Amino acid sequence: MSTITSNKNIPQHVKRLAQNRETPFLAINKNKVQRKFRQFTEAMPDARVFYAVKTNSNKRIVNILHDAGSGFEISSKDELDLLLNCGVPGNKIISSNPLKNIPFIRAAHGAGVKYFAFDSETEIAKLAEHAPGSNIYIRLTVSNEGSQWPLSRKFGVETEIAADLLINAARHNLIPCGITFHVGSQCIDANSWGNAIKKSRLVWEMVKAQGIELKMLNIGGGFPVEYVDSIPSVNQIATAVNKSLKTEFPNGIDIFTEPGRTFVGEAGTLVSTVIAKAKRNEENWLYLDVGVFNGLMESIGGIEYSMYPEKTGPLQKWVVAGPSCDSMDVISNEIRLPEPEVGDKVYIASAGAYTTAYASRFNGFPIPKTYLY
Template identity: 35%
Template sequence: MNAPVTGALRAALPVFAFDTDPAAAFIAANDFDRPTLVVSRARIAAKYDALHDGLGRAHIHYAVKANPAPQVIRTLVKKGSGFDCASRGEIELCLGQGARVEDISFGNTIKRASDVAFAHNVGVTLFAADSEAELEKIAKHAPGARVYIRLIVENSLADWPLSRKFGCAASSLAGLLDYARDLGLVAYGLSFHVGSQTRKSEFWNPVLDQVAPLWHAARAAGHDLQLLNIGGGFPAFYGEHIEAPRRYAARVVEAIEARFGMVPELMAEPGRGLVADAGHIAAEVMLVSRKSADDMHRWVYLDIGRFSGLAETEGEAIRYQIVTPHDGGDTGPCVLAGPSCDSADILYENRPVNLPLALRDGDRVLIRNCGAYTSSYSSVGFNGFPPLDVIVL
């Protein structure tokens, strides 16, 4: 690595307030021999406090899949967070970091039967489901458990609306609640997800308008629902304005109470919203080229791509911001791509990114707000590149 470049990158970094962004300061002050995610626990703790304040009595269950670094889990255990786990592996991780079993929910609607049995045996009592077959599986392997039914919601205004993979249609809800009760389970609540990266709190309203009548109807039908799990969707900053987290969370809760009244238990599952801003990736430019002399744009190849940590650039959905040592100079449009010999390993092509004309191979760059959904998506070693390195401060 090139010491002068380090200095140049630091010069490019005053966009960050170093005293409140330890990960950026660490990246500017150090050299890395491969792509490295640097995450600040202090920033996660501060974000937890802001969301916790805004959410009021709604309990946070951190979506572990967003960043399963053990130090991140332990930090959130100390803050009093609960944990939304997708698998046996995530449950073991949280227990290993000191989480109380009563603070763990098994939120995947697609569970291996032996994992349900494992969760039941260690004391997990709260499970998600969206189908008869899953309820039968839970009833068999975790008899008497509390279940919440996940609903499909439509017309999401999120930056990354979810597919129909999870949830049941509204028309199926009553039957599933009845079936859960008939199987000896506790029909405990409902869940939904507004969609990933829902930038404005008011975008929640159309979704809440769909769910509230179903909640009231289920209670009217005799199901003593206790839990409303509002899922995730809490946004991170990727260049477009978002509301401050405390205010955002408070407005979401306000919108819920206006429609649902006093729900006995509220649960929120932020993942991205808790950890994305707390981490940045230190990366390096591998090559800058043009395909022909008259090409309108350059191709910029980084040492990290879709298969080594930046999977969320699929469909150019999440647009990471890149800090370079040449920021402030003249810029031009670039296609941004990863280093692998895979033709699909392109980050931004349909909407090219503007980067400095002075950018060269060997330049170190910082990719902002990569704390969520990067390290765990990284491949084990595609093209012989090692997985994304992670440093937790």
Template identity: 30%
Template sequence: MLKSASKLRNACSMMKFATNFYTSKSFLSSRKLGIPINPDPGFPYNPPVGPYDEGISKDPSIQPSFEFEVDPKALLDSVIRQQIYQQKVEEPFYVADLGDVVRKHHQWTTLLPRVKPFYAVKCNSDPFVLKTLASLGTGFDCASTEEIKTILGLGVDPENIIFANPCKAVSNIRYARDHYVNMMTADNADELRKIHEINPHADVVIRIYADDSKAVCRLGKKFGIPIDLVPELVQEAEEIGVNIAGISFHVGSGCTDATAYSDALLLARRAFNDIEAAGYSPTLLDIGGGFPGYEQPGLVKFEEIASLIRPTLDELFPRHVKVIAEPGRYYVASAFSLSVNVTSKKEIKKPNAEKMCMYYVNDGVYGSFNNIMFDHAVLPNPHIYRKETSGENEEKTFECSIWGPTCDSMDCLTSKMQLPELNIGDWLSFENMGAYTFAAASTFNGFAKARLIYVNSELE
């Protein structure tokens, strides 16, 4: 087994598996996910013939056989280097490791075996991510007609979709009804009436308010009925004739405190009691999202959240209650890395002070880094790839700011960061860029969205 990162990089270069492969229709129809082999006949690099050439296919839908373990970080580094130094790209690009998504699913089913994940499509609607998750058997949390249409187009059973937008347009409810998507949420009487009028067979999940004060994005400002008002809403539902299937809550996107889940589960149990007292027999509990996508120092880990949820669920809810969740960033945040090119540089010289630099890169807050504006993200420290391969480990750092490519002065990735001095043509690579990034990116000012390259570090 080849263990070292350097040996792995050499083997990976020999096998030419890094590529942009948006056009591979055969991949979408295949349930077997392999490392994509470069399908571009114009690829400039011709590796020497070696012991790894046998059995390697140029068809990205065919999974090659390897005799070594894949180190995901070494794989990522090799793909980025291949793009920068061999393909000589200039536009920003993502490397998406679908194997990371697979590992996250395995972790979920191991630590929360009772909870079926319904992936939140809004977080990252990349078609290969959705296809991967569908092949793993997850459900999907959709918020609009287009999201439902996309998921149904993958062959997903309508029963594996929850229309989890508590306030929906009439046309959206009608589309869901016509396509047998009957499970949907609501948090007020007007929504219950609207749903029942359009789809009297809907299975409605009442969304209650849960404390989200310790989350990155607080959703309780917009959705969720206070627990004390649940009996009144249930009474109105009974009068209207609405079928209440269960209860849902959301502790906020990017929860930083595991106890938020156990506290919310206690509220959900109380809401279940109110529903049962009215004569209903609820059978569904939706514990929402908020699960972290990667480990951060000082913040809660997924394992800690799971260790609280498991015993609390078993204590409060009998086994006939189906439990689902709506993870988004958990599945995709760490699977995507983004590399951007330094296109311009401006030195700022201050009297009696060390120089400071302003760097301009080819993606910004109107593109992939919109998470800085909308998801309260803080720019992580990047890995530097020099225009020339030497000097990547330079240690002396200087204060700098980093700016996006548009003409808007708000297009600032960070106003203050310590980095080694960069040159025009150098590259910055940022990890954990899969959640709420390109899903909301625009082409403002005529700058194209970053392209995507896919790999799979999970080999059978």
């Protein structure tokens, strides 16, 4: 359970925006996005960075990261079109979703995208036909234990199958170039990457023994943001990652990484309004105009947000829920807040990642608009 005692963490700029804008809306601090990108690239100077566009596909965020020198990781034709409209060239785009539809593969190949992930024979066949000559990298299953938003079961293969698939890809008109993994999103165990790098090395050696020299390791995303509890810093994780890379691959290899959450999460504040209050079975319920379906989807998977009502005062326990007529729409089962009134603003911190990107208009409630400041 989180305890919120003051709203001093809410930037003045956001409070000013809240004075004359309809809620819910997402305020993104441009400088913070730039700073997060810079800190990351300084901590991992040898890695090529590809922002995972799914995290927040706002066009202005894409432009900021493009100007800063980032590449991009995508899964769909819409994401590809967005990047092409922003002037991102195909050679700065990769696709690490091992399950791609054929129209997307064709469009990406046509636009000059040369790197695709895979984890099955089916994907080899599709890529060989619709993106011949591409560099393809295998998605390896790795432990997601340190992650608060695991991504393991749906993707990836174990070491021996990974090696077999890479070897088989070389028999088609494709270049087996490397390995990718994802330690799970919001990963708070800095050792997770090291364990995954060690496992990748096994596959690397297996295919080498069959005459195939891989070139690239994609260490995925997973770098966490601060919601309620403290987290390891990017520098701490980078130190662990760089050390593992040096141990496992002392001669140096191409390193790719595709962070999402860490670049935009803490840059975003979701501004909402209290629409109702109720007492049910001794519980205090607070209802906001933003909920699970129009922005805070990750709260049902266990992500806890810090919330700051505009007024301070004595703390009470609250269950906080969204506006829809669905009882899944509960954002926090227990949070201590000073009591807000209907019409008061509630600021939700670290809400720039996987919020508007997931939002729907379910039950007629609007998707928060995004403002950059």
